Amino acid sequence: MIKTKPRVLQPNWHVPNNIHALVTTCSEDFNLALHVNDEPDRVMQNRDIINSITPNPPLWLNQTHSTTVIDWSKKSYQLVDADAAITTKSQQVCVVMTADCLPILLTNIKGEFVAAIHAGWRGLNDGIISNTITSLNNFTTQDMLAFIGPAICSDCFEIGHEVYEAFINKNAADTKFFVQSAVNEQKFFADLRGIAQQQLEELGLLPRNIFNSQICTKCLDEWFFSYRGNPHTGRFATLIWMD
Numbered sequence: 001m002i003k004t005k006p007r008v009l010q011p012n013w014h015v016p017n018n019i020h021a022l023v024t025t026c027s028e029d030f031n032l033a034l035h036v037n038d039e040p041d042r043v044m045q046n047r048d049i050i051n052s053i054t055p056n057p058p059l060w061l062n063q064t065h066s067t068t069v070i071d072w073s074k075k076s077y078q079l080v081d082a083d084a085a086i087t088t089k090s091q092q093v094c095v096v097m098t099a100d101c102l103p104i105l106l107t108n109i110k111g112e113f114v115a116a117i118h119a120g121w122r123g124l125n126d127g128i129i130s131n132t133i134t135s136l137n138n139f140t141t142q143d144m145l146a147f148i149g150p151a152i153c154s155d156c157f158e159i160g161h162e163v164y165e166a167f168i169n170k171n172a173a174d175t176k177f178f179v180q181s182a183v184n185e186q187k188f189f190a191d192l193r194g195i196a197q198q199q200l201e202e203l204g205l206l207p208r209n210i211f212n213s214q215i216c217t218k219c220l221d222e223w224f225f226s227y228r229g230n231p232h233t234g235r236f237a238t239l240i241w242m243d
Helices: 040-053 121-126 128-135 161-170 172-177 192-202
Strands: 019-024 069-071 084-087 094-098 102-108 114-119 144-148 158-160 178-180 187-190 210-212 236-242
Touching: 019 102, 069 128, 084 094, 084 128, 094 102, 102 128, 102 192, 102 236, 114 121, 114 128, 114 236, 121 128, 121 161, 121 192, 128 192, 144 192, 158 161, 161 172, 161 178, 161 187, 172 178, 172 192, 192 210
Parallel strands: 069 084, 094 114, 144 210
Antiparallel strands: 019 236, 084 114, 094 236, 102 114, 102 144, 158 187, 178 187
């Protein structure tokens, strides 16, 4: 048993040796977001710790639950509104911050690119994964590898009927990812992780190349920040880069 929670974990996926990825935890209030009413100096100190681990400072996105994808290898950015970042350049660190939403990492079997995706239910339904894969159209999807990181599980993610309808109206096959509440028929429990897995497969990724952490942020809120567990919470980061 781990007695002291580490600040940084490594994803459990099989990638080329030149690909590196990290998932931070909430250990020692290791919040990395500036928009959650935390002390800016403390957040920047936490980001400095990340900078000491990664080859270069990450590109922190201003995430807005959009479907915007930026290609960092084609243009320089400081702070940009986007919910996914890709690059084909080495030592550019892509990162997304979450606290129940899905963090998804992408690369391929040759280690030719990396991508980080922030997929809340809105982005997931609107096509953030599809937009990211489309932005990587120079690469074969069957050669891609995906990691679905810690996020809220279906037993913990209760949503309203309007969210259920938003998904079903776009894809009736998503019905299997929703379970109606036994207490309130207008409420459902949603399996965002399953929806993301299905979308990745429909886009051409092979099931064996999709690594699903199956870690729930709300169930393990002593390890990860969880918005459903506490709306006044921080954000943990999921990062990826290549040598």
